[in-house]
Amino acid sequence: MNVLALTDYLGNVGGAELSAREILVGLAAHEEITSVTAVGGDLPGVDRLDFPGVDLAPVEISRYQENIPDLVSDSVLGRRLARTARQYVDDADVIHAHHQRSAFALTHLNTSTPTVATVRDFWPICPISIYSVNGRQCRGCDADLNACLQNQGWDGPESPAVKAYLRLKRRHNRGVLTEFDANIFIADHIRKTVSQSSAVADETNVIHNPVEVTFEGNPITTDHPRFVTASSLVDQKGIDVAIRAVGHLDEFQNAELVIFGDGPQRSSLESLAASVAPGQVDFRGRVDLQEVYQAMAGATATIFPSTWEEPFGRVTVESMSLGTPVVGSAVGGISEVIDDNKTGLLFPPGDDAVLADHLESLCKETEFAASLGQRAREASKRFTRESVASQHYSFYNSLVR
Incomplete structure (x- = not known):
């Protein structure tokens, strides 16, 4: 099996990128996998993660793309990732987008190859990917947007523009999961919450994140709790x-x-x-x-x-x-x-x-x-x-x- 993976970043940006790296390296070592190709963004000044056994196809990202509204940067980077991914589509048996922007990239690929998108947080239903207001689960932008802005510290003179932007982003995100053959959720509670507020693919699965712990020292113990x-x-x-x-x-x-x-x-x-x-x-x-x-x-x-x-x-x-x-x-x-x-x-x-x-x-x-x-x-x-x-x-x- 040949796997084509799309990931927002190849660099050490955060936990989501580390999780995707572990999955791809594990797949590359799997006896039934012939090849794994990863198309991902390359941020200047950010060290690229090590991907032993994985063929990398980096997409250069300029810093300005990270300083524009994310609704725009999502679209720009998504199209750029898709442009590079098209070179590898014909050889792939499955195409898997591991993050939000790479999921948008997947929508630009016209292919009959099975497509999968991983959902790591609440981005399909929440424009800030958190879906939480004051420590409780949000009821959606229609009900909780004022409380959300206050909670985030965005309830100033610009709040009408912020509200309009967040509603637009939410409309843009909702329903995109149905464009893929399958969705993977990193936790069942995310699958249930997203499914209650938005349509998802016909095939879904829950696969938790991999966590590799390399402990090189000795435990520090005490004589008290x-x-x-x-x-x-x-x-x-x-x-x-x-x-x-x-x-x-x-x-x-x-x-x-x-x-x-x-x-x-x-x-x-x-x-x-x-x-x-x-x-x-x-x-x-x-x-x-x-x-x-x-x-x-x-x-x-x-x-x-x-x-x-x-x-x-x-x-x-x-x-x-x-x-x-x-x-x-x-x-x-x-x-x-x-x-x-x-x-x-x-x-x-x-x-x-x-x-x-x-x-x-x-x-x-x-x-x-x-x-x-x-x-x-x-x-x-x-x-x-x-x-x-x-x-x-x-x-x-x-x-x-």
Whole structure:
């Protein structure tokens, strides 16, 4: 089988690009795959990711394209990706667009070859790809646009123009998934949410992101309970919930919370920590990934307290791969990855009291915590590059036949 892949960027832009790279490298190593060709954008000044075994067809992107309204840049880049992809269409058995712009590129290819588009967030129904307002699921632009603008800080004098632009972008995005033979969603909650508000392809599948963890150091252990969070310090990540929960641990006042990451909420979170959990919270900021893994591997648990529908939640799988259980909010992709009371623990989003109860149980029941970690490590194997690539091949095969 010959696979033609379209990806927005070949460079190290973010988690979506890393996930696509892992899938393509895994497919290139699959015994039933003859070739994998990746057509993707090349941003100046951004290091290109390594794609062993994959034939690359880069499309040069100028910086100006990233500084124009994304509705326009989506169209421009989509057409440029399609122009290059046409050179490889005739030899392909399946064509797979891995991101939003590359999905638009796919609409410009006139081909009978089976086409697949991956949906990694809420872009088909939400013009800002988030579909969340003040920590709750959005009800759509018709109902929540004013609240959305206020939540994003866009409710100034220019708000009428912003509203018109967002409505136009939403109309542009909705329904595009039906132009493909199949859609892959990286989580079932995304498939359900998108399907409720927009038409999708006749064939759909859920294949979670691959997560490869290379841990080169030794776990940093302590003689007291220690919990870890790793995320941007923004409201929807719920870090305040984790801080309050640790402050509730009256029987374990030596418990520590290590917070990796930075963001606009850092100052307010530091003030909160000084008030409700004095001396128990350590803000580390942005550090090398291996330092995060060292702390995570030796921690009692990782806390993932997001209050919004995380599309997937890479941190969950990273922690599981290191044998550390995750205590996560029961929302979005987090609740799909964690098997409650088997590979981790779930709590209602925003509920610091229930989270504190879970943390206390892990402090008291060390054997239970260890068993969660062992089962988590085993469960994480379904997210390896090889496993996820095999799932993609099986789905391609069902379309080709």
